Amino acid sequence: MKRTTTELARRMRVEALQMVQRARASHIASALSICDIVAVLYGEVLNVDPDEPQATQRDRFILSKGHACVAIYAALAECGFFERSELLSYGRDGSPLMNHISHKVTGVEFSTGSLGHGLPFGVGKALAARRNDAAWRTFVLLSDGELGEGSNWEALMFAAHHRLDNLVAIVDYNKLQSLTTVDQTLRLEPLADKFAAFGWSVREVDGHDHDALRTALGCTPWQPGKPSMLIAHTIKGKGVSAMENKVEWHYRSPDADQLAQFLEELEG
Ligand SMILES: Cc1ncc(C[n+]2csc(CCOP(=O)(O)OP(=O)(O)O)c2C)c(N)n1
Structure with missing residues (x-):
């Protein structure tokens, strides 16, 4: 039986x-x-193949x-891009699985970390x-605090100007940054209006609702000639109740007891 995206997300959270913690x-x-x-x-949207991770016609996810x-890293291991056992090396000296995403990992397109x-x-x-008249699409997953970087707004203008309807951006709108709320740092609202004014086709979803996500992401472009922007309303720390919406978990690492407690919640 085909694994559901809900089960994939749960496995990703566990890993x-x-x-x-490790x-x-x-x-x-x-x-x-x-x-x-x-x-x-x-699980359902990207046209990528773990057996041919560099296929020319693959969709690009950044x-x-x-x-x-x-x-x-967890999603790629779960989908067969590399062995799950490689996840054990995450964050160790010499491992390609670095603490900020690295293109040295099979299936990763681009290294980022500087927002x-x-x-x-x-x-x-x-x-x-x-x-190149190619049919593949590009998907970019952004954070909300990251939108304080001006480079994004230049890119938004450029994409609309060039009518790049093969481009989909998703904002993980969890309303928190590293130390406080996005609202207290640099206000984004009215965010949907801003994206629309920059020439994008905009939708908003509950970023934890798989049906809503697959409906929105499964039928891009939403308007021919316009790039698509999905504002996904999310909860930082989702799935572990002790972490949800708690800013301190941006930097904190669970100890062994906390890990056991959190896994019990996810596996229970
Ligand atoms: C250019 C740049 N400045 C600062 C940082 C340090 N930094 C790491 S995460 C982060 C903010 C986290 O908030 P957000 O971007 O909203 O992402 P979230 O983790 O809340 O999804 C910052 C400022 C960075 N990575 N890049």
Whole structure:
């Protein structure tokens, strides 16, 4: 029987927690925030093949919030791009599975970590596909705090100007940054209106609702000639109740007892 995206997202959360605890790393709440979006992408939307990860016609997926890399590493391992046992090396010296996403990992298109680079790169990819008459699409997953980087707004303008309707951006709108709320740092609202004014076709979904995600992401472009922007309303730390909406879990790493407790919640 085909595994559901819900089960894929659950497995990703379990593996992300294990990786971060083992490596004593940060950013677990940032990864839990995007597991449902990424599970729907890798489970049903992206045209990618683990047996041919460099296939010319593959869709390109770029994680711009590179600090949430454990979600992608888990998804790629679960989907067969590499052995699950490789996840054990996450964060160790010499491992390709670095603490910010690395293209040295099979299936990863682009290394990020310095925020504000994923969308400009994705726009370039989409333009290249257009110029080559290629059918593949580019998907970029951004964070909300990252939108404070001006490079995104230049890329938004450029994509609309070039009518890149082969480009899909998703904002993981969890409303938190590293130390406080997005609202207190640099207000984004009215966000949908801003994207629309920049020439994008905009939709909003509950970023943990798999049906809503697959409906939106499964039928792009929503308007011919316009790039698609999905604002996904999410909860940072989703799936582990002690972490949900708690800003301190941006940097904190679970200890062994906490890991056991969190896994019980996910597996229970
Ligand atoms: C250019 C740049 N400045 C600062 C940082 C340090 N940093 C890492 S994550 C983060 C913000 C996290 O908030 P958000 O971007 O909203 O992502 P979330 O983890 O909440 O999904 C910052 C400022 C960075 N990675 N890149």
